[in-house]
Amino acid sequence: MIVPTSGYALEVVNLKKAFGGLVVTQDVSLAIRPGERRLIIGPNGAGKTTLFNQISGDMRPNSGQVRLFGSEITRLSPHKRAHAGLSRTYQIITLFTDDTLEHNVTLGLLGLRATRWQMWRPLSFYGDLKTEARRILDAVGLLHLATHPVSEIAYGEKRRVELAMALAQKPRVLLLDEPLAGLSNIERSQVKTLIASIPRETTVIMIEHDMDTALDLAETVTLLNYGRVIVDGRRDAVIADERTREVYLGV
């Protein structure tokens, strides 16, 4: 029925999701090219995170499809999507608070390796995992905190650990759910630099609540409101669009 359309990293086709009578995703369709930087904006309750949850597999849509590099993943469980090259971060920081930063990133590495099933060899024997985890922490500027538990570090640093865990997986498609939320100006520019440095092999899709915070990181923008795509296209075109102004300024 559906011909696999090549050429797109991620496709969302007529996605629908309702909780009882409350429709949170209405006929959403997106097509994102490999290497693209896409920003998804919209006011509170526009259905941004719900859309992400359906792409990552945390929620099942009522109807519609999600395709990753042409193959259908709509009914695939979250861990299988991770193995297919999809990675995500969370709006509400979801880290292993009692464990060290190094261990958190190691879990990110372990998730895609067969080693994760190994029961008869202590994890500390895997020197390569440790080296790799420390290299990634260095890349996000947190190497000096590698042996500290997550519970001891600052909020902005936790945001960077979230990112480090996802980057450790070298994803083909990376979903960032409000990566700049709650950050100070200095922290914000640090994280933005980090996002800008993600290699082009990774397609980046980012949610932001405010329109301006992450605009300079995006090439294309999708505006959601009440679970619908309002405007979709090149960044400048979306900013200039009358409907964008309507949603954000209420005029």
Next chain:
Amino acid sequence: MKWIGVALIAGSLLLPPLFAGDFYINLASQILIAAIFALSLNLLVGFGGMTSLGHASYLGVAAYTAALLTTRYGFGHGSAAIISMTATIAMAALFGVIALRATGLGFLMITLALSQVLWGLAYRMSNVTNGDNGIAGLTRPMPFGISLESAASFYWFALIVASFAFAMMAIFVSSSFGSSLKGVRDQPRRMAALGFNPWMIRWITFVYAGFWGGVSGLLYVYYHKYIHPTSLSITGSAEALLGVIAGGSGTIGGPAIGAALVLLLKNYASAYLERWNMLLGLVFLFIVLVMPSGLVPGFSRLIAGLRGGSR
């Protein structure tokens, strides 16, 4: 400091057969068996976040199967042990599929219900299990032709098995798989997003814990040379859970200490006190109030505090 602790533990494990009388050596053997059982339950409760109230199933089924095979069907101890363990693993695999449809309280209730079914069978299916009379007249195995009849020889045997079990479970929780398990306990959603299969990780742990529960069941039946439906009862599961929590769930040594405490109270205090259950309750209450995370984490914090204070 660390070496003093190691020496103390090694001493307390190696000395009983040399000095103590048979009563205490036998008590020590029972503690080792209870410790293996509590450690296996701790894999679920402490490291997996899956609180089970039906762990006696694995001890009981392994023990009953071995007892039936050797007394009724004329199997040797070696083949009976292998068949019992295979049966226990198969049962854990099936029970895991059923119980892991739920988490938290639902999981606890399913494990409880399943073990109650087995307990009921042991009681009522008296043409097979001999019901309330239990199965008596069992023998102990003779590994490499060595008799385990004396209290000391059985203690050495139990100590070897317990040491091996302890080492295997300690490596298990520090392995990559152990890290996956703890991750799934703390943040299942995040773990799935990272590529881990939470259900499979929980199920494998469930079966592995069932395996070591079965090992303790074999030791249990060898020690007592008798098996009764109470070995499958909720009391057995609950006492082990009490030991795990009292000693410190999610630690490697805690459950062993907790199991020893429960067993000592049960065997020692019951000689002087008729209502020893009340004493057990009071001790448990005291531990939960003073050291909510258990004896082992509680004391290590206390020692760390004292050291910090003396500096």
